[in-house]
Amino acid sequence: MDIISRAEWGARAPRSRTTTTWSKRTEFVVHYSEGPTSQTPRQIQDYHMDHNGWADIGYNFLVDVKGRIYEGRGWLTVGAHATGHNTSGIGVCFIGRDGDATDAAKKSIRWLYDEAVRRKGKSLAKKGHRDVTATSCPGDELYRWVKAGMPAPGGSTPSPKPPTGGTKAPKWPGRYLTQPPIMRGDDVRTWQAQMRKRGWTITVDGAYGPQSERVCRAFQKEKGLVVDGIVGPKTWRAAWEAPIT
Numbered sequence: 001m002d003i004i005s006r007a008e009w010g011a012r013a014p015r016s017r018t019t020t021t022w023s024k025r026t027e028f029v030v031h032y033s034e035g036p037t038s039q040t041p042r043q044i045q046d047y048h049m050d051h052n053g054w055a056d057i058g059y060n061f062l063v064d065v066k067g068r069i070y071e072g073r074g075w076l077t078v079g080a081h082a083t084g085h086n087t088s089g090i091g092v093c094f095i096g097r098d099g100d101a102t103d104a105a106k107k108s109i110r111w112l113y114d115e116a117v118r119r120k121g122k123s124l125a126k127k128g129h130r131d132v133t134a135t136s137c138p139g140d141e142l143y144r145w146v147k148a149g150m151p152a153p154g155g156s157t158p159s160p161k162p163p164t165g166g167t168k169a170p171k172w173p174g175r176y177l178t179q180p181p182i183m184r185g186d187d188v189r190t191w192q193a194q195m196r197k198r199g200w201t202i203t204v205d206g207a208y209g210p211q212s213e214r215v216c217r218a219f220q221k222e223k224g225l226v227v228d229g230i231v232g233p234k235t236w237r238a239a240w241e242a243p244i245t
Contacts, residue, residue, distance in 0.1 A: 001067075001069060001108060001111050002069070003061070003069045003070070003071050004068060004069060004070045004071065005071050006071050006072075006201075007203075009040070009041045009042060009070055009071075010042050011041070011042065011045060011057070011071075012042075012045060012046075012049065012056075014055050014056035014073075015049070015055040015056065016055045017055065017056065017073070017077050017078075017201075018077065018078040019076050019077055019078065019200075019218050020076055020077075020078050020087050021076065021222050022076070022119060022120045022121070022199070024087055024088060025076075025088065025089070025090060025116070025120055025124065026088045026089075026124060026125060027085065027088055027089040027090070027124055027125040027126075027127050027132075028089065028090050028092065028112075028113050028116055028124040028125065028126055028127065029081065029082050029085060029089040029090065029091050029092070029127050029128070029129055029131075029132060030092055030094070030109060030126075030127070030128050030129065030138050030142060030143075030146050030150075031059065031081060031082075031091060031092065031093040031094065031128075031129045031137050031138050032093065032094045032095075032096060032097065032098065032100075032101075032137055032138040032139050032142055033062075033093055033094070033095045033096060033097075034097055034098075034137065034139075035095070035096070035097065036096070036097070037064065037065045037095060037096040037097075037100050039095050039096075041057065041062050041070045041072070041095075044057055044059075044062070044093075044095070045057035048080070052080075054080045055080070056072075056073055056077075056080075057072045057073065058072070058073075058079055058080035058081045058091065058093075059072040059073065059079055059081050059091045059092065059093040060072050060073045060074060060075065060077070060079050060081070060090045060091050060092060061074075061090075061091075061092045061093070061112055062092070062093045062094075062095055063092065063093070063094050063095065063105050063108045063109055063112070064094075064095045064096075064105065065095070065096060065100060065101075065102045065104065065105055066102075066104055066105075067102070067104030067105055067107055067108040068108070069108050069111075069112065071201075072091075072093075073201075074199065074200075074201040075090070075116070075119065075199030075200075075201075076199045076200060076201075077201060079091045081093070081129070082129060082132050082133055083133060084132070085132045085133075089127070089132070090112075090116055090124070092109055092112055092113075094109065094138060094142060097139065098136075098139030098140055098141055098142070099139065099141050101139075101141060101142045101145070103153035106145060106150070106152070106153055107152050107153055109150065110150050110151070110152045111152075113126065113150060119198070119199055126146055126147075126149065126150055127146065128142070128143040128146045128147070130143060168240065169236060169237045169239065169240035169241075170190060170240075172232075172233045172236045172237070173185075173187035173236075175187070176230050176231065176232050177191065177208045177212070177216075177230065177231035178208070178213070178229065178230045178231075179208050179209055179210065179212070179213055182207050182208060182209045183207075183208040184206050184207050184208070185206060186206065188206050188207060188208045188212070189204060189205070189206035191212075191231055191236065191239060192204040192205070192206070192212060194239045194240060195215055195219065195239060198219075198239065200215045200218075200219065201215075202215045208231070213229040214229075216229050216230070216231055216235065217229045219235070219238070219239070220235055223235075223238045223241075225238060
């Protein structure tokens with residue numbers, strides 16, 4: 001399935017962001033917006049940032065009644081959806097009220113769960129928001145579906161296979177990716193695309209700028225590499241190592 005990017009739905013830039021690692025992700029928390037199905041991700045983001053004073057939209061992903069998936073904070077950015085469970089939990093919000101969830105929406109939520117499991121390499125606990133906070137969220141109907149194991153409607157959604165090993169890294173391009181000045185090229189695009197597959201929020205534009213350097217530094221810290229923001233041979237190879245943790 002396709003995930004509609006923040007740029008595509010017109011997201012505001014976050015005021016700040018904190019990343020985590022797959023080793024710390026242990027649960028998948030389902031929410032509902034408790035608003036009309038006509039709500040847009042941007043309207044929800046505006047409320048979270050302007051009314052709640054949060055740094056960004058609270059959820060990691062959102063799903064509407066047509067089954068369209070929207071990128072919120074993404075796979076490895078800590079959310080603001082469930083106090084005490086924002087680092088451990090991936091928060092997915094259905095846009096609608098109790099009883100509004102369609103088969104298409106459930107299929108997409110289940111796909112996100114399976115994709116999270118594939119990226120982590122092991123199962124995540126399936127939870128409704130009310131399992132971790134005193135709330136009625138995600139509504140009785142959607143909560144019953146979560147507790148039933150989040151079965152894909154019709155059983156027609158194939159589950160991504162968990163990783164069995166690493167993918168061989170393409171040959172290191174022979175130049176160190178760094179900035180400034182901003183470096184551009186197919187090698188930058190290849191590295192950015194692989195980092196995005198690993199769950200990092202990064203624009204795949206072939207330009208190694210400040211965002212790419214920030215992702216590089218965070219990734220190097222996660223992998224126990226020298227943190228210098230430069231994609232050299234070791235950082236390049238590590239991007240294709242498995243498991244993704």
